[in-house]
Amino acid sequence: MPVTISGPRRLRGEITAPGDKSVSHRAAMFNAIANGSAVITNFSPGADCASTLDVLRALGVEIDRGPGEPGVGDTLHLTGLGMHGFLEPANVLDTGNSGTTTRLMSGVLAGRDIFAILNGDDSIRSRPMGRVVQPLRKMGAEIYGRKQNTLAPLVFAGGKLEGMRYEMPVASAQLKSCLLLAGLRADGVTELVQPALSRDHTERMLSAMGALVSAEGLTVSISPSELDAVDVFVPGDISSAAFWMVAGLIHPDAEVIIRGVGINPTRAGVIDALRLMNADITLENERDAAGEPVADIVVRSSQLKGAVIAGDIVPVLIDEIPVLALAAAMAEGETRFADAEELRVKETDRIAASADWLTAAGVEVETSHDGMVVTGSGRILGGTFNAHHDHRIAMTEGIAGLISESPVTVDGSEIASISYPQFWQEIKKLGGVVE
Numbered sequence: 001m002p003v004t005i006s007g008p009r010r011l012r013g014e015i016t017a018p019g020d021k022s023v024s025h026r027a028a029m030f031n032a033i034a035n036g037s038a039v040i041t042n043f044s045p046g047a048d049c050a051s052t053l054d055v056l057r058a059l060g061v062e063i064d065r066g067p068g069e070p071g072v073g074d075t076l077h078l079t080g081l082g083m084h085g086f087l088e089p090a091n092v093l094d095t096g097n098s099g100t101t102t103r104l105m106s107g108v109l110a111g112r113d114i115f116a117i118l119n120g121d122d123s124i125r126s127r128p129m130g131r132v133v134q135p136l137r138k139m140g141a142e143i144y145g146r147k148q149n150t151l152a153p154l155v156f157a158g159g160k161l162e163g164m165r166y167e168m169p170v171a172s173a174q175l176k177s178c179l180l181l182a183g184l185r186a187d188g189v190t191e192l193v194q195p196a197l198s199r200d201h202t203e204r205m206l207s208a209m210g211a212l213v214s215a216e217g218l219t220v221s222i223s224p225s226e227l228d229a230v231d232v233f234v235p236g237d238i239s240s241a242a243f244w245m246v247a248g249l250i251h252p253d254a255e256v257i258i259r260g261v262g263i264n265p266t267r268a269g270v271i272d273a274l275r276l277m278n279a280d281i282t283l284e285n286e287r288d289a290a291g292e293p294v295a296d297i298v299v300r301s302s303q304l305k306g307a308v309i310a311g312d313i314v315p316v317l318i319d320e321i322p323v324l325a326l327a328a329a330m331a332e333g334e335t336r337f338a339d340a341e342e343l344r345v346k347e348t349d350r351i352a353a354s355a356d357w358l359t360a361a362g363v364e365v366e367t368s369h370d371g372m373v374v375t376g377s378g379r380i381l382g383g384t385f386n387a388h389h390d391h392r393i394a395m396t397e398g399i400a401g402l403i404s405e406s407p408v409t410v411d412g413s414e415i416a417s418i419s420y421p422q423f424w425q426e427i428k429k430l431g432g433v434v435e
Contacts, residue, residue, distance in 0.1 A: 002384070003413040003424055005401025008431035011254035015244050015426055017236030017261050019044040019073040021419055022173070022201050023292065025052050025100050027076075027232040029108060030205055032061045033184075034080040036229035042073040043234055046419040051096035051120075055105055059116075060087035073234070080229050083185060088114040092153070095120040097347065097418050099127055103174040106132045106154060107181030110141035111161035119153035123347050123389065129154060132178045135166050139182055139190070163188030163223075170342065171196035171315040173266075176220065183222040184211060194218045198315045199266040204292065205232070235262030235294045239392075240420050242270045242320040247399045247430070248299035249279050250330040256430065258297045262289075269317030271297075273324060276307040277331055306333030306376055314339045319346075323396045325354045328374035329363040330403065337371035344369075346390070347418075353388040357397055360385060361404070382406030391418040398423065402432050 024044035029052060031038040043049065043065070053063055053076075064077040086109075095101040095118055102124055109116050119125070130150035133143050142159040145151055163186045168175055171194050180202055183190030196218070203220060206213050209230050212223040241258045248256035263271070263283065271281055280302045283295040304327055309317070314337075317324070321340055328335030343350040351372055355365040360383060364375040382404045387394035394416045401408030416423045424434050 001414045002409050002411045003398070004407050004409045004435045005398050005427060006407040006433045007251065007402035007404070008433070009253060011248060011251040011256060011402065011430055013430040014257045014259060015429070016259045017238070017241040018046070018420060018422070019234035020237040020262050021046060021049055021239070022100065022199060022267070023232070023234045023262065024049045025104060026177070026201055026205050027234060028052050028056060028063070028078060029104060030209060030227060031078050031080050031229045032056045032059070033083055033108065034209055034227035034229040035082050037077065037079045038229040039231045040076040040078065041068055041233050043076050044237065044419070045073055045421050047096060047417055048098035048100065048419060051094065051098045052101045055093045055095060055101060058089045058091065058093055060085070083226055086112060086114060089116055092117045092119050095124060097121050097123055099124065100174055102129070102152060102154075103132050103178050104181060106136060106143070107178035109156040110136045110139070110143060110182045111159045111185060112156065113158055116156045117153050118156070125152050128345050131170065131172070131175055135179055136182055138166070139164055139186060141182070161186035163190040165191040165193070167193045168195060171198045172342070173198040173202070177202040180206065180213065180220065180222050184225050184227070186224060189221055189223050191219060191221045194220070196312045196315050197266055199264065201264065233289045235289050235292050236260040238262055238267050238270065239319045241297060242323050243395050243399050245270070245274065245281065245297060245299050246323045246327045247402050249274065249302045249304060250327060250403050252301055254299070254301045256299050260294055261297050263293050263295050266316050269313045270320040270324065272313060273307070273309050273317055274327065276309070277304045277327060277335070278302060279304060304331035304376070306331050306335040308336045308338070310336065310338035310371070318342055319392060322350055322354050322392045323399060325358060325372065325374055326396050326400055329358055329361075329376055329380060330378055331376040332378070334373055334375050336373045338368070339370055341370040348388040348390040348393065350390065350393065353390060353393045354396070356388070357385040357393070361400065380404040382408050384409040384411055387412030387415050389415055391415045391420070395420065395423055398427060402427070
């Protein structure tokens with residue numbers, strides 16, 4: 001479904017970011033294998049997290065979902081089944097479009113005494129799963145998949161897990177979390193060595209639930225553990241907040257406040273990157289929620305400058321690079337993105353997709369195998385752009401409509417509901433026109 005966006009002369013308002021997807025997935029999964037019951041508030045409204053709930057229900061977990069208080073996302077009441085309580089599912093477990101559900105549940109299902117099949121949509125069936133299957137098989141899990149165990153559907157047929165030391169080939173929170181979840185039920189210690197830091201929501205939450213997990217530098221270790229259910233308030237999603245941050249920075253007359261955003265250091269790289277680009281960003285009302293740092297983020301119109309976004313910062317802002325590329329298009333000079341080859345295997349090839357629509361909008365973009373160079377022109381032409389069946393591309397194109405020289409039409413806008421069902425309504429809230 002296409003939508004057309006045009007921008008107001010002044011961009012003003014407050015946004016409450018939806019519940020963080022990463023924390024929501026984990027809060028539901030981890031409490032499902034814990035002892036006891038938990039209440040999860042401000043749960044993400046997106047379709048990806050709904051896929052996680054569908055999978056857990058199919059495994060026998062009781063979950064009651066209802067609306068939260070005004071201004072807060074849904075509330076879940078969940079009763080855990082303990083570390084070994086899953087029921088064998090009667091049907092294929094459908095993970096939808098969610099790579100997080102597919103990869104983390106692989107760690108949860110590996111080595112269990114049940115038969116289960118994980119499958120998702122066309123995008124999931126094309127995304128690389130060998131990176132989780134290979135180490136899980138090395139731990140002793142019996143897992144099978146298409147193309148020599150590298151693609152979904154993935155079949156889980158038991159096995160006996162043994163702890164191991166594993167040097168991760170990529171800095172991936174999904175891979176790390178998958179193996180830590182398997183390590184909870186393995187004999188002996190599972191030790192993971194990361195090439196660079198990735199988001200640490202899993203380590204924080206597992207530790208709060210009683211797991212024997214430790215981290216020192218780039219090494220994370222876990223020993224067999226039982227979990228106790230914990231209540232979780234999910235902070236606002238910084239990946240969703242990033243769209244409003246960029247909107248406020250690139251609009252010529254803007255001040256936008258995004259309330260209650262999680263600013264975990266392993267997720268907040270987008271703030272650091274934008275500050276490198278001379279962004280006017282202020283953090284207010286900093287506080288702690290369920291072990292996660294939270295703040296209100298205030299952004300104002302800024303004259304952005306080109307920068308180099310590469311190295312260790314990339315794993316902690318990988319999902320925000322499409323909207324950072326839009327910021328780069330409005331900046332002075334060149335912005336170089338590198339070490340981001342992971343973008344090639346997301347919901348779509350996000351390097352190619354970003355270059356495609358930006359080029360059509362009149363921006364000079366040169367791509368490479370692991371990134372791109374965007375030459376800022378300070379202008380975005382309007383037109384009709386394809387969302388490439390990717391929620392982050394669709395929303396980035398929508399933000400472009402707030403500052404483009406003529407309206408922007410996003411073809412395939414409905415894909416935004418994967419992570420942010422209220423996105424188009426929020427554009428209206430800030431004064432944008434959505435038709």
